[in-house]
Amino acid sequence: MSVVLTVAPTGPIAFKSDNQFLPTSPEEIAAAVHEAYLAGATVAHLHLRDENEKPTADLGIARRTMDLIAERCPIHIQLSTGVGLSVPFEEREKLIELRPRMATLNPCTMSFGQGEFRNPPDGVRRLAARMRELDVKPELEVYDTGHLDAVMRLYDEGLLAEPLQFSIVLGVAGGAAATPANLVMMVERLPKDCVWQIIAIGRANLTLTGIGLALGGNARAGLEDTLYLRKGELAQGNTPLVARTAELARSLDLSIASIEETERLLCLPNR
Ligand code: KMH
Ligand code: ZN
DSSP: OEEOEEEOOSOSSOOTTTOTTOOOSHHHHHHHHHHHHHTTOOEEEEOEEOTTSOEEOOHHHHHHHHHHHHHHOOOEEEEOSOOOTTSOHHHHGGGGGGOOSEEEEOOSOEEETTEEEOOOHHHHHHHHHHHHHHTOEEEEEESSHHHHHHHHHHHHTTOOOSSOEEEEEEOOBTBOOSOHHHHHHHHHHSOTTOEEEEEEOGGGHHHHHHHHHHTTOEEEESTTTOSEEETTEEOSSSHHHHHHHHHHHHHTTOEEOOHHHHHHHTTOOOO
């Protein structure tokens, strides 16, 4: 069996002062994604930063980053429409106009650490409808059981096409905690025939990623989800995290999906 490996190199929260290897410029992000591709990643989940390292939904920066990546490797691009807590929803949703293969869709507003992650119901519906129109595959990020129910309401309204693609995000302060019991409970509640991965934030990253693989999920790795390779040891870039996840999958007798297999397993739209 093949598993899809996603790299999430940057994220919305950390800065270089937290980990000097965090890629933030388009050039740094493209280089990090290329290395991750060589280590087995076939999807790149992207957050962009401006020249002051602040999260941005600037279309020029996003376009440039996507182009630089495409020059280096054929990895599938998944733009984050989460962008960053300080960026208004109405700016974030415009990223879809660049027509990446995939983009995230966060179904609910929630507390997010000390901040607020704003995803208002009318905005989420508008974004889901526009993604369907432009044939951008949504990656549905669910942080708690109620988010799963919210996604299924969007599905019932005809705003989402099958197969649904979920990320179960555990470990955000404001969402469900990163525990094996929560992961199993969320997996049991997923609709059948969906594809999914665990996004385990922080300390439990390695353990929960392993459990997710054992339960039949895909996997994600990168500095967005943890800045550390292990307790007290900062990861020296994204590649060590991606390589370790690839190794974890192989040790479970799973093979790493190629670019073509990823296209098929995730039912990605043509470009
Ligand atoms: N870092 C995730 C927990 C998204 O990309 O759409 C939240 C996030 C959402 O970044
Ligand atoms: Zn993200």
